[in-house]
Amino acid sequence: MTDLDRLPAPRQRRRDDVAAAVTAGLVLVIAVAYFVARGGSEPGRPAATQASAGVHPCAAGDLVAGGASRQVTAGTTYLTATLELAPGVEPCTVDGFPFVVVLADWRPAGVATVTDGSLGDARQLTVLPDRSVKVTFGWAASHACGPVDDDAVRLRVAPGLAVEVPGFGRSACSAGETPPAVRVGPFTYVDPNTERGSVTGVVTLNGGPALGTGQFVTSGEVEFAGEPDGHRAAIGADGSYRITLPTGRYQVTVSTHQWNGGVPYAAGTFDVVGGELNDLNLTLPVR
Numbered sequence: 001m002t003d004l005d006r007l008p009a010p011r012q013r014r015r016d017d018v019a020a021a022v023t024a025g026l027v028l029v030i031a032v033a034y035f036v037a038r039g040g041s042e043p044g045r046p047a048a049t050q051a052s053a054g055v056h057p058c059a060a061g062d063l064v065a066g067g068a069s070r071q072v073t074a075g076t077t078y079l080t081a082t083l084e085l086a087p088g089v090e091p092c093t094v095d096g097f098p099f100v101v102v103l104a105d106w107r108p109a110g111v112a113t114v115t116d117g118s119l120g121d122a123r124q125l126t127v128l129p130d131r132s133v134k135v136t137f138g139w140a141a142s143h144a145c146g147p148v149d150d151d152a153v154r155l156r157v158a159p160g161l162a163v164e165v166p167g168f169g170r171s172a173c174s175a176g177e178t179p180p181a182v183r184v185g186p187f188t189y190v191d192p193n194t195e196r197g198s199v200t201g202v203v204t205l206n207g208g209p210a211l212g213t214g215q216f217v218t219s220g221e222v223e224f225a226g227e228p229d230g231h232r233a234a235i236g237a238d239g240s241y242r243i244t245l246p247t248g249r250y251q252v253t254v255s256t257h258q259w260n261g262g263v264p265y266a267a268g269t270f271d272v273v274g275g276e277l278n279d280l281n282l283t284l285p286v287r
Helices: none
Strands: 025-031 063-073 076-085 091-097 100-105 113-115 122-127 133-141 153-158 161-165 182-184 195-206 221-225 230-234 240-246 248-255 267-272 277-279 282-284
Touching: 025 161, 063 267, 076 122, 076 248, 100 113, 153 277, 195 267, 230 240, 240 248, 248 282
Parallel strands: 025 153, 113 182, 195 277, 195 282
Antiparallel strands: 025 100, 063 076, 063 248, 076 133, 091 122, 133 182, 153 161, 195 240, 221 230, 221 248, 248 267
16 A cells, blocks of 8 residues: 555635636646645744755755655545656755645646645655655645646756656636646655555567567566665576566566676666556567
């Protein structure tokens, strides 16, 4: 069970008027900022902290987007986005609630946001190579505006640094409708011991994985390299593999004597979503 499975029912939401329907892809811009835990309108700093002395606040280039997950509960879409320390960067701190702006066509859409302390405890956190942070958002657009498709979320974690993860996407609001406010939770830690996802797939040579379209790899391993650890899954005689990993983004590499004399094949990056079965079929190209 993930944190999303335990999220509370939505609270009463504040709505701001929107001049026109929001029909373009919706994204969120997040800046690392400080807010009163329950108000969201006045600057402040929570009394409870969990950071090391002398660690600087996160700035441009310090954080990158990790994985993202989405779940619909009681008509509200909950989106959880993970932020990770960039490779080679010293630990840094985040604090309280992020600042969020909802965009349409990459411009402010006039959709209200409100901080929600029920989505986590607001405190100062230190982001480490093996300790990521996350932010959870709740949007009840399915009630007011019809179905919501996944698109993208832009995370502005510091001036000059914007990263993107999958997000809420296009709404179906009609002209004159007012979208509900997006509820914004505080920065909280990702728990790698409970927030894990399974990855499964098959590995083939020169096409596939459907039978008759390529040759299955029958030995070797698939490596998932993350920060700070790497994980390996053996490839079975039928070309399949399976592994359970902490939530996050990984560099994927395939090694087998059946391809290029055993030289590792770089298969790109892959985001592991916690609490889900993540499918990843891998095809090694002709050499």
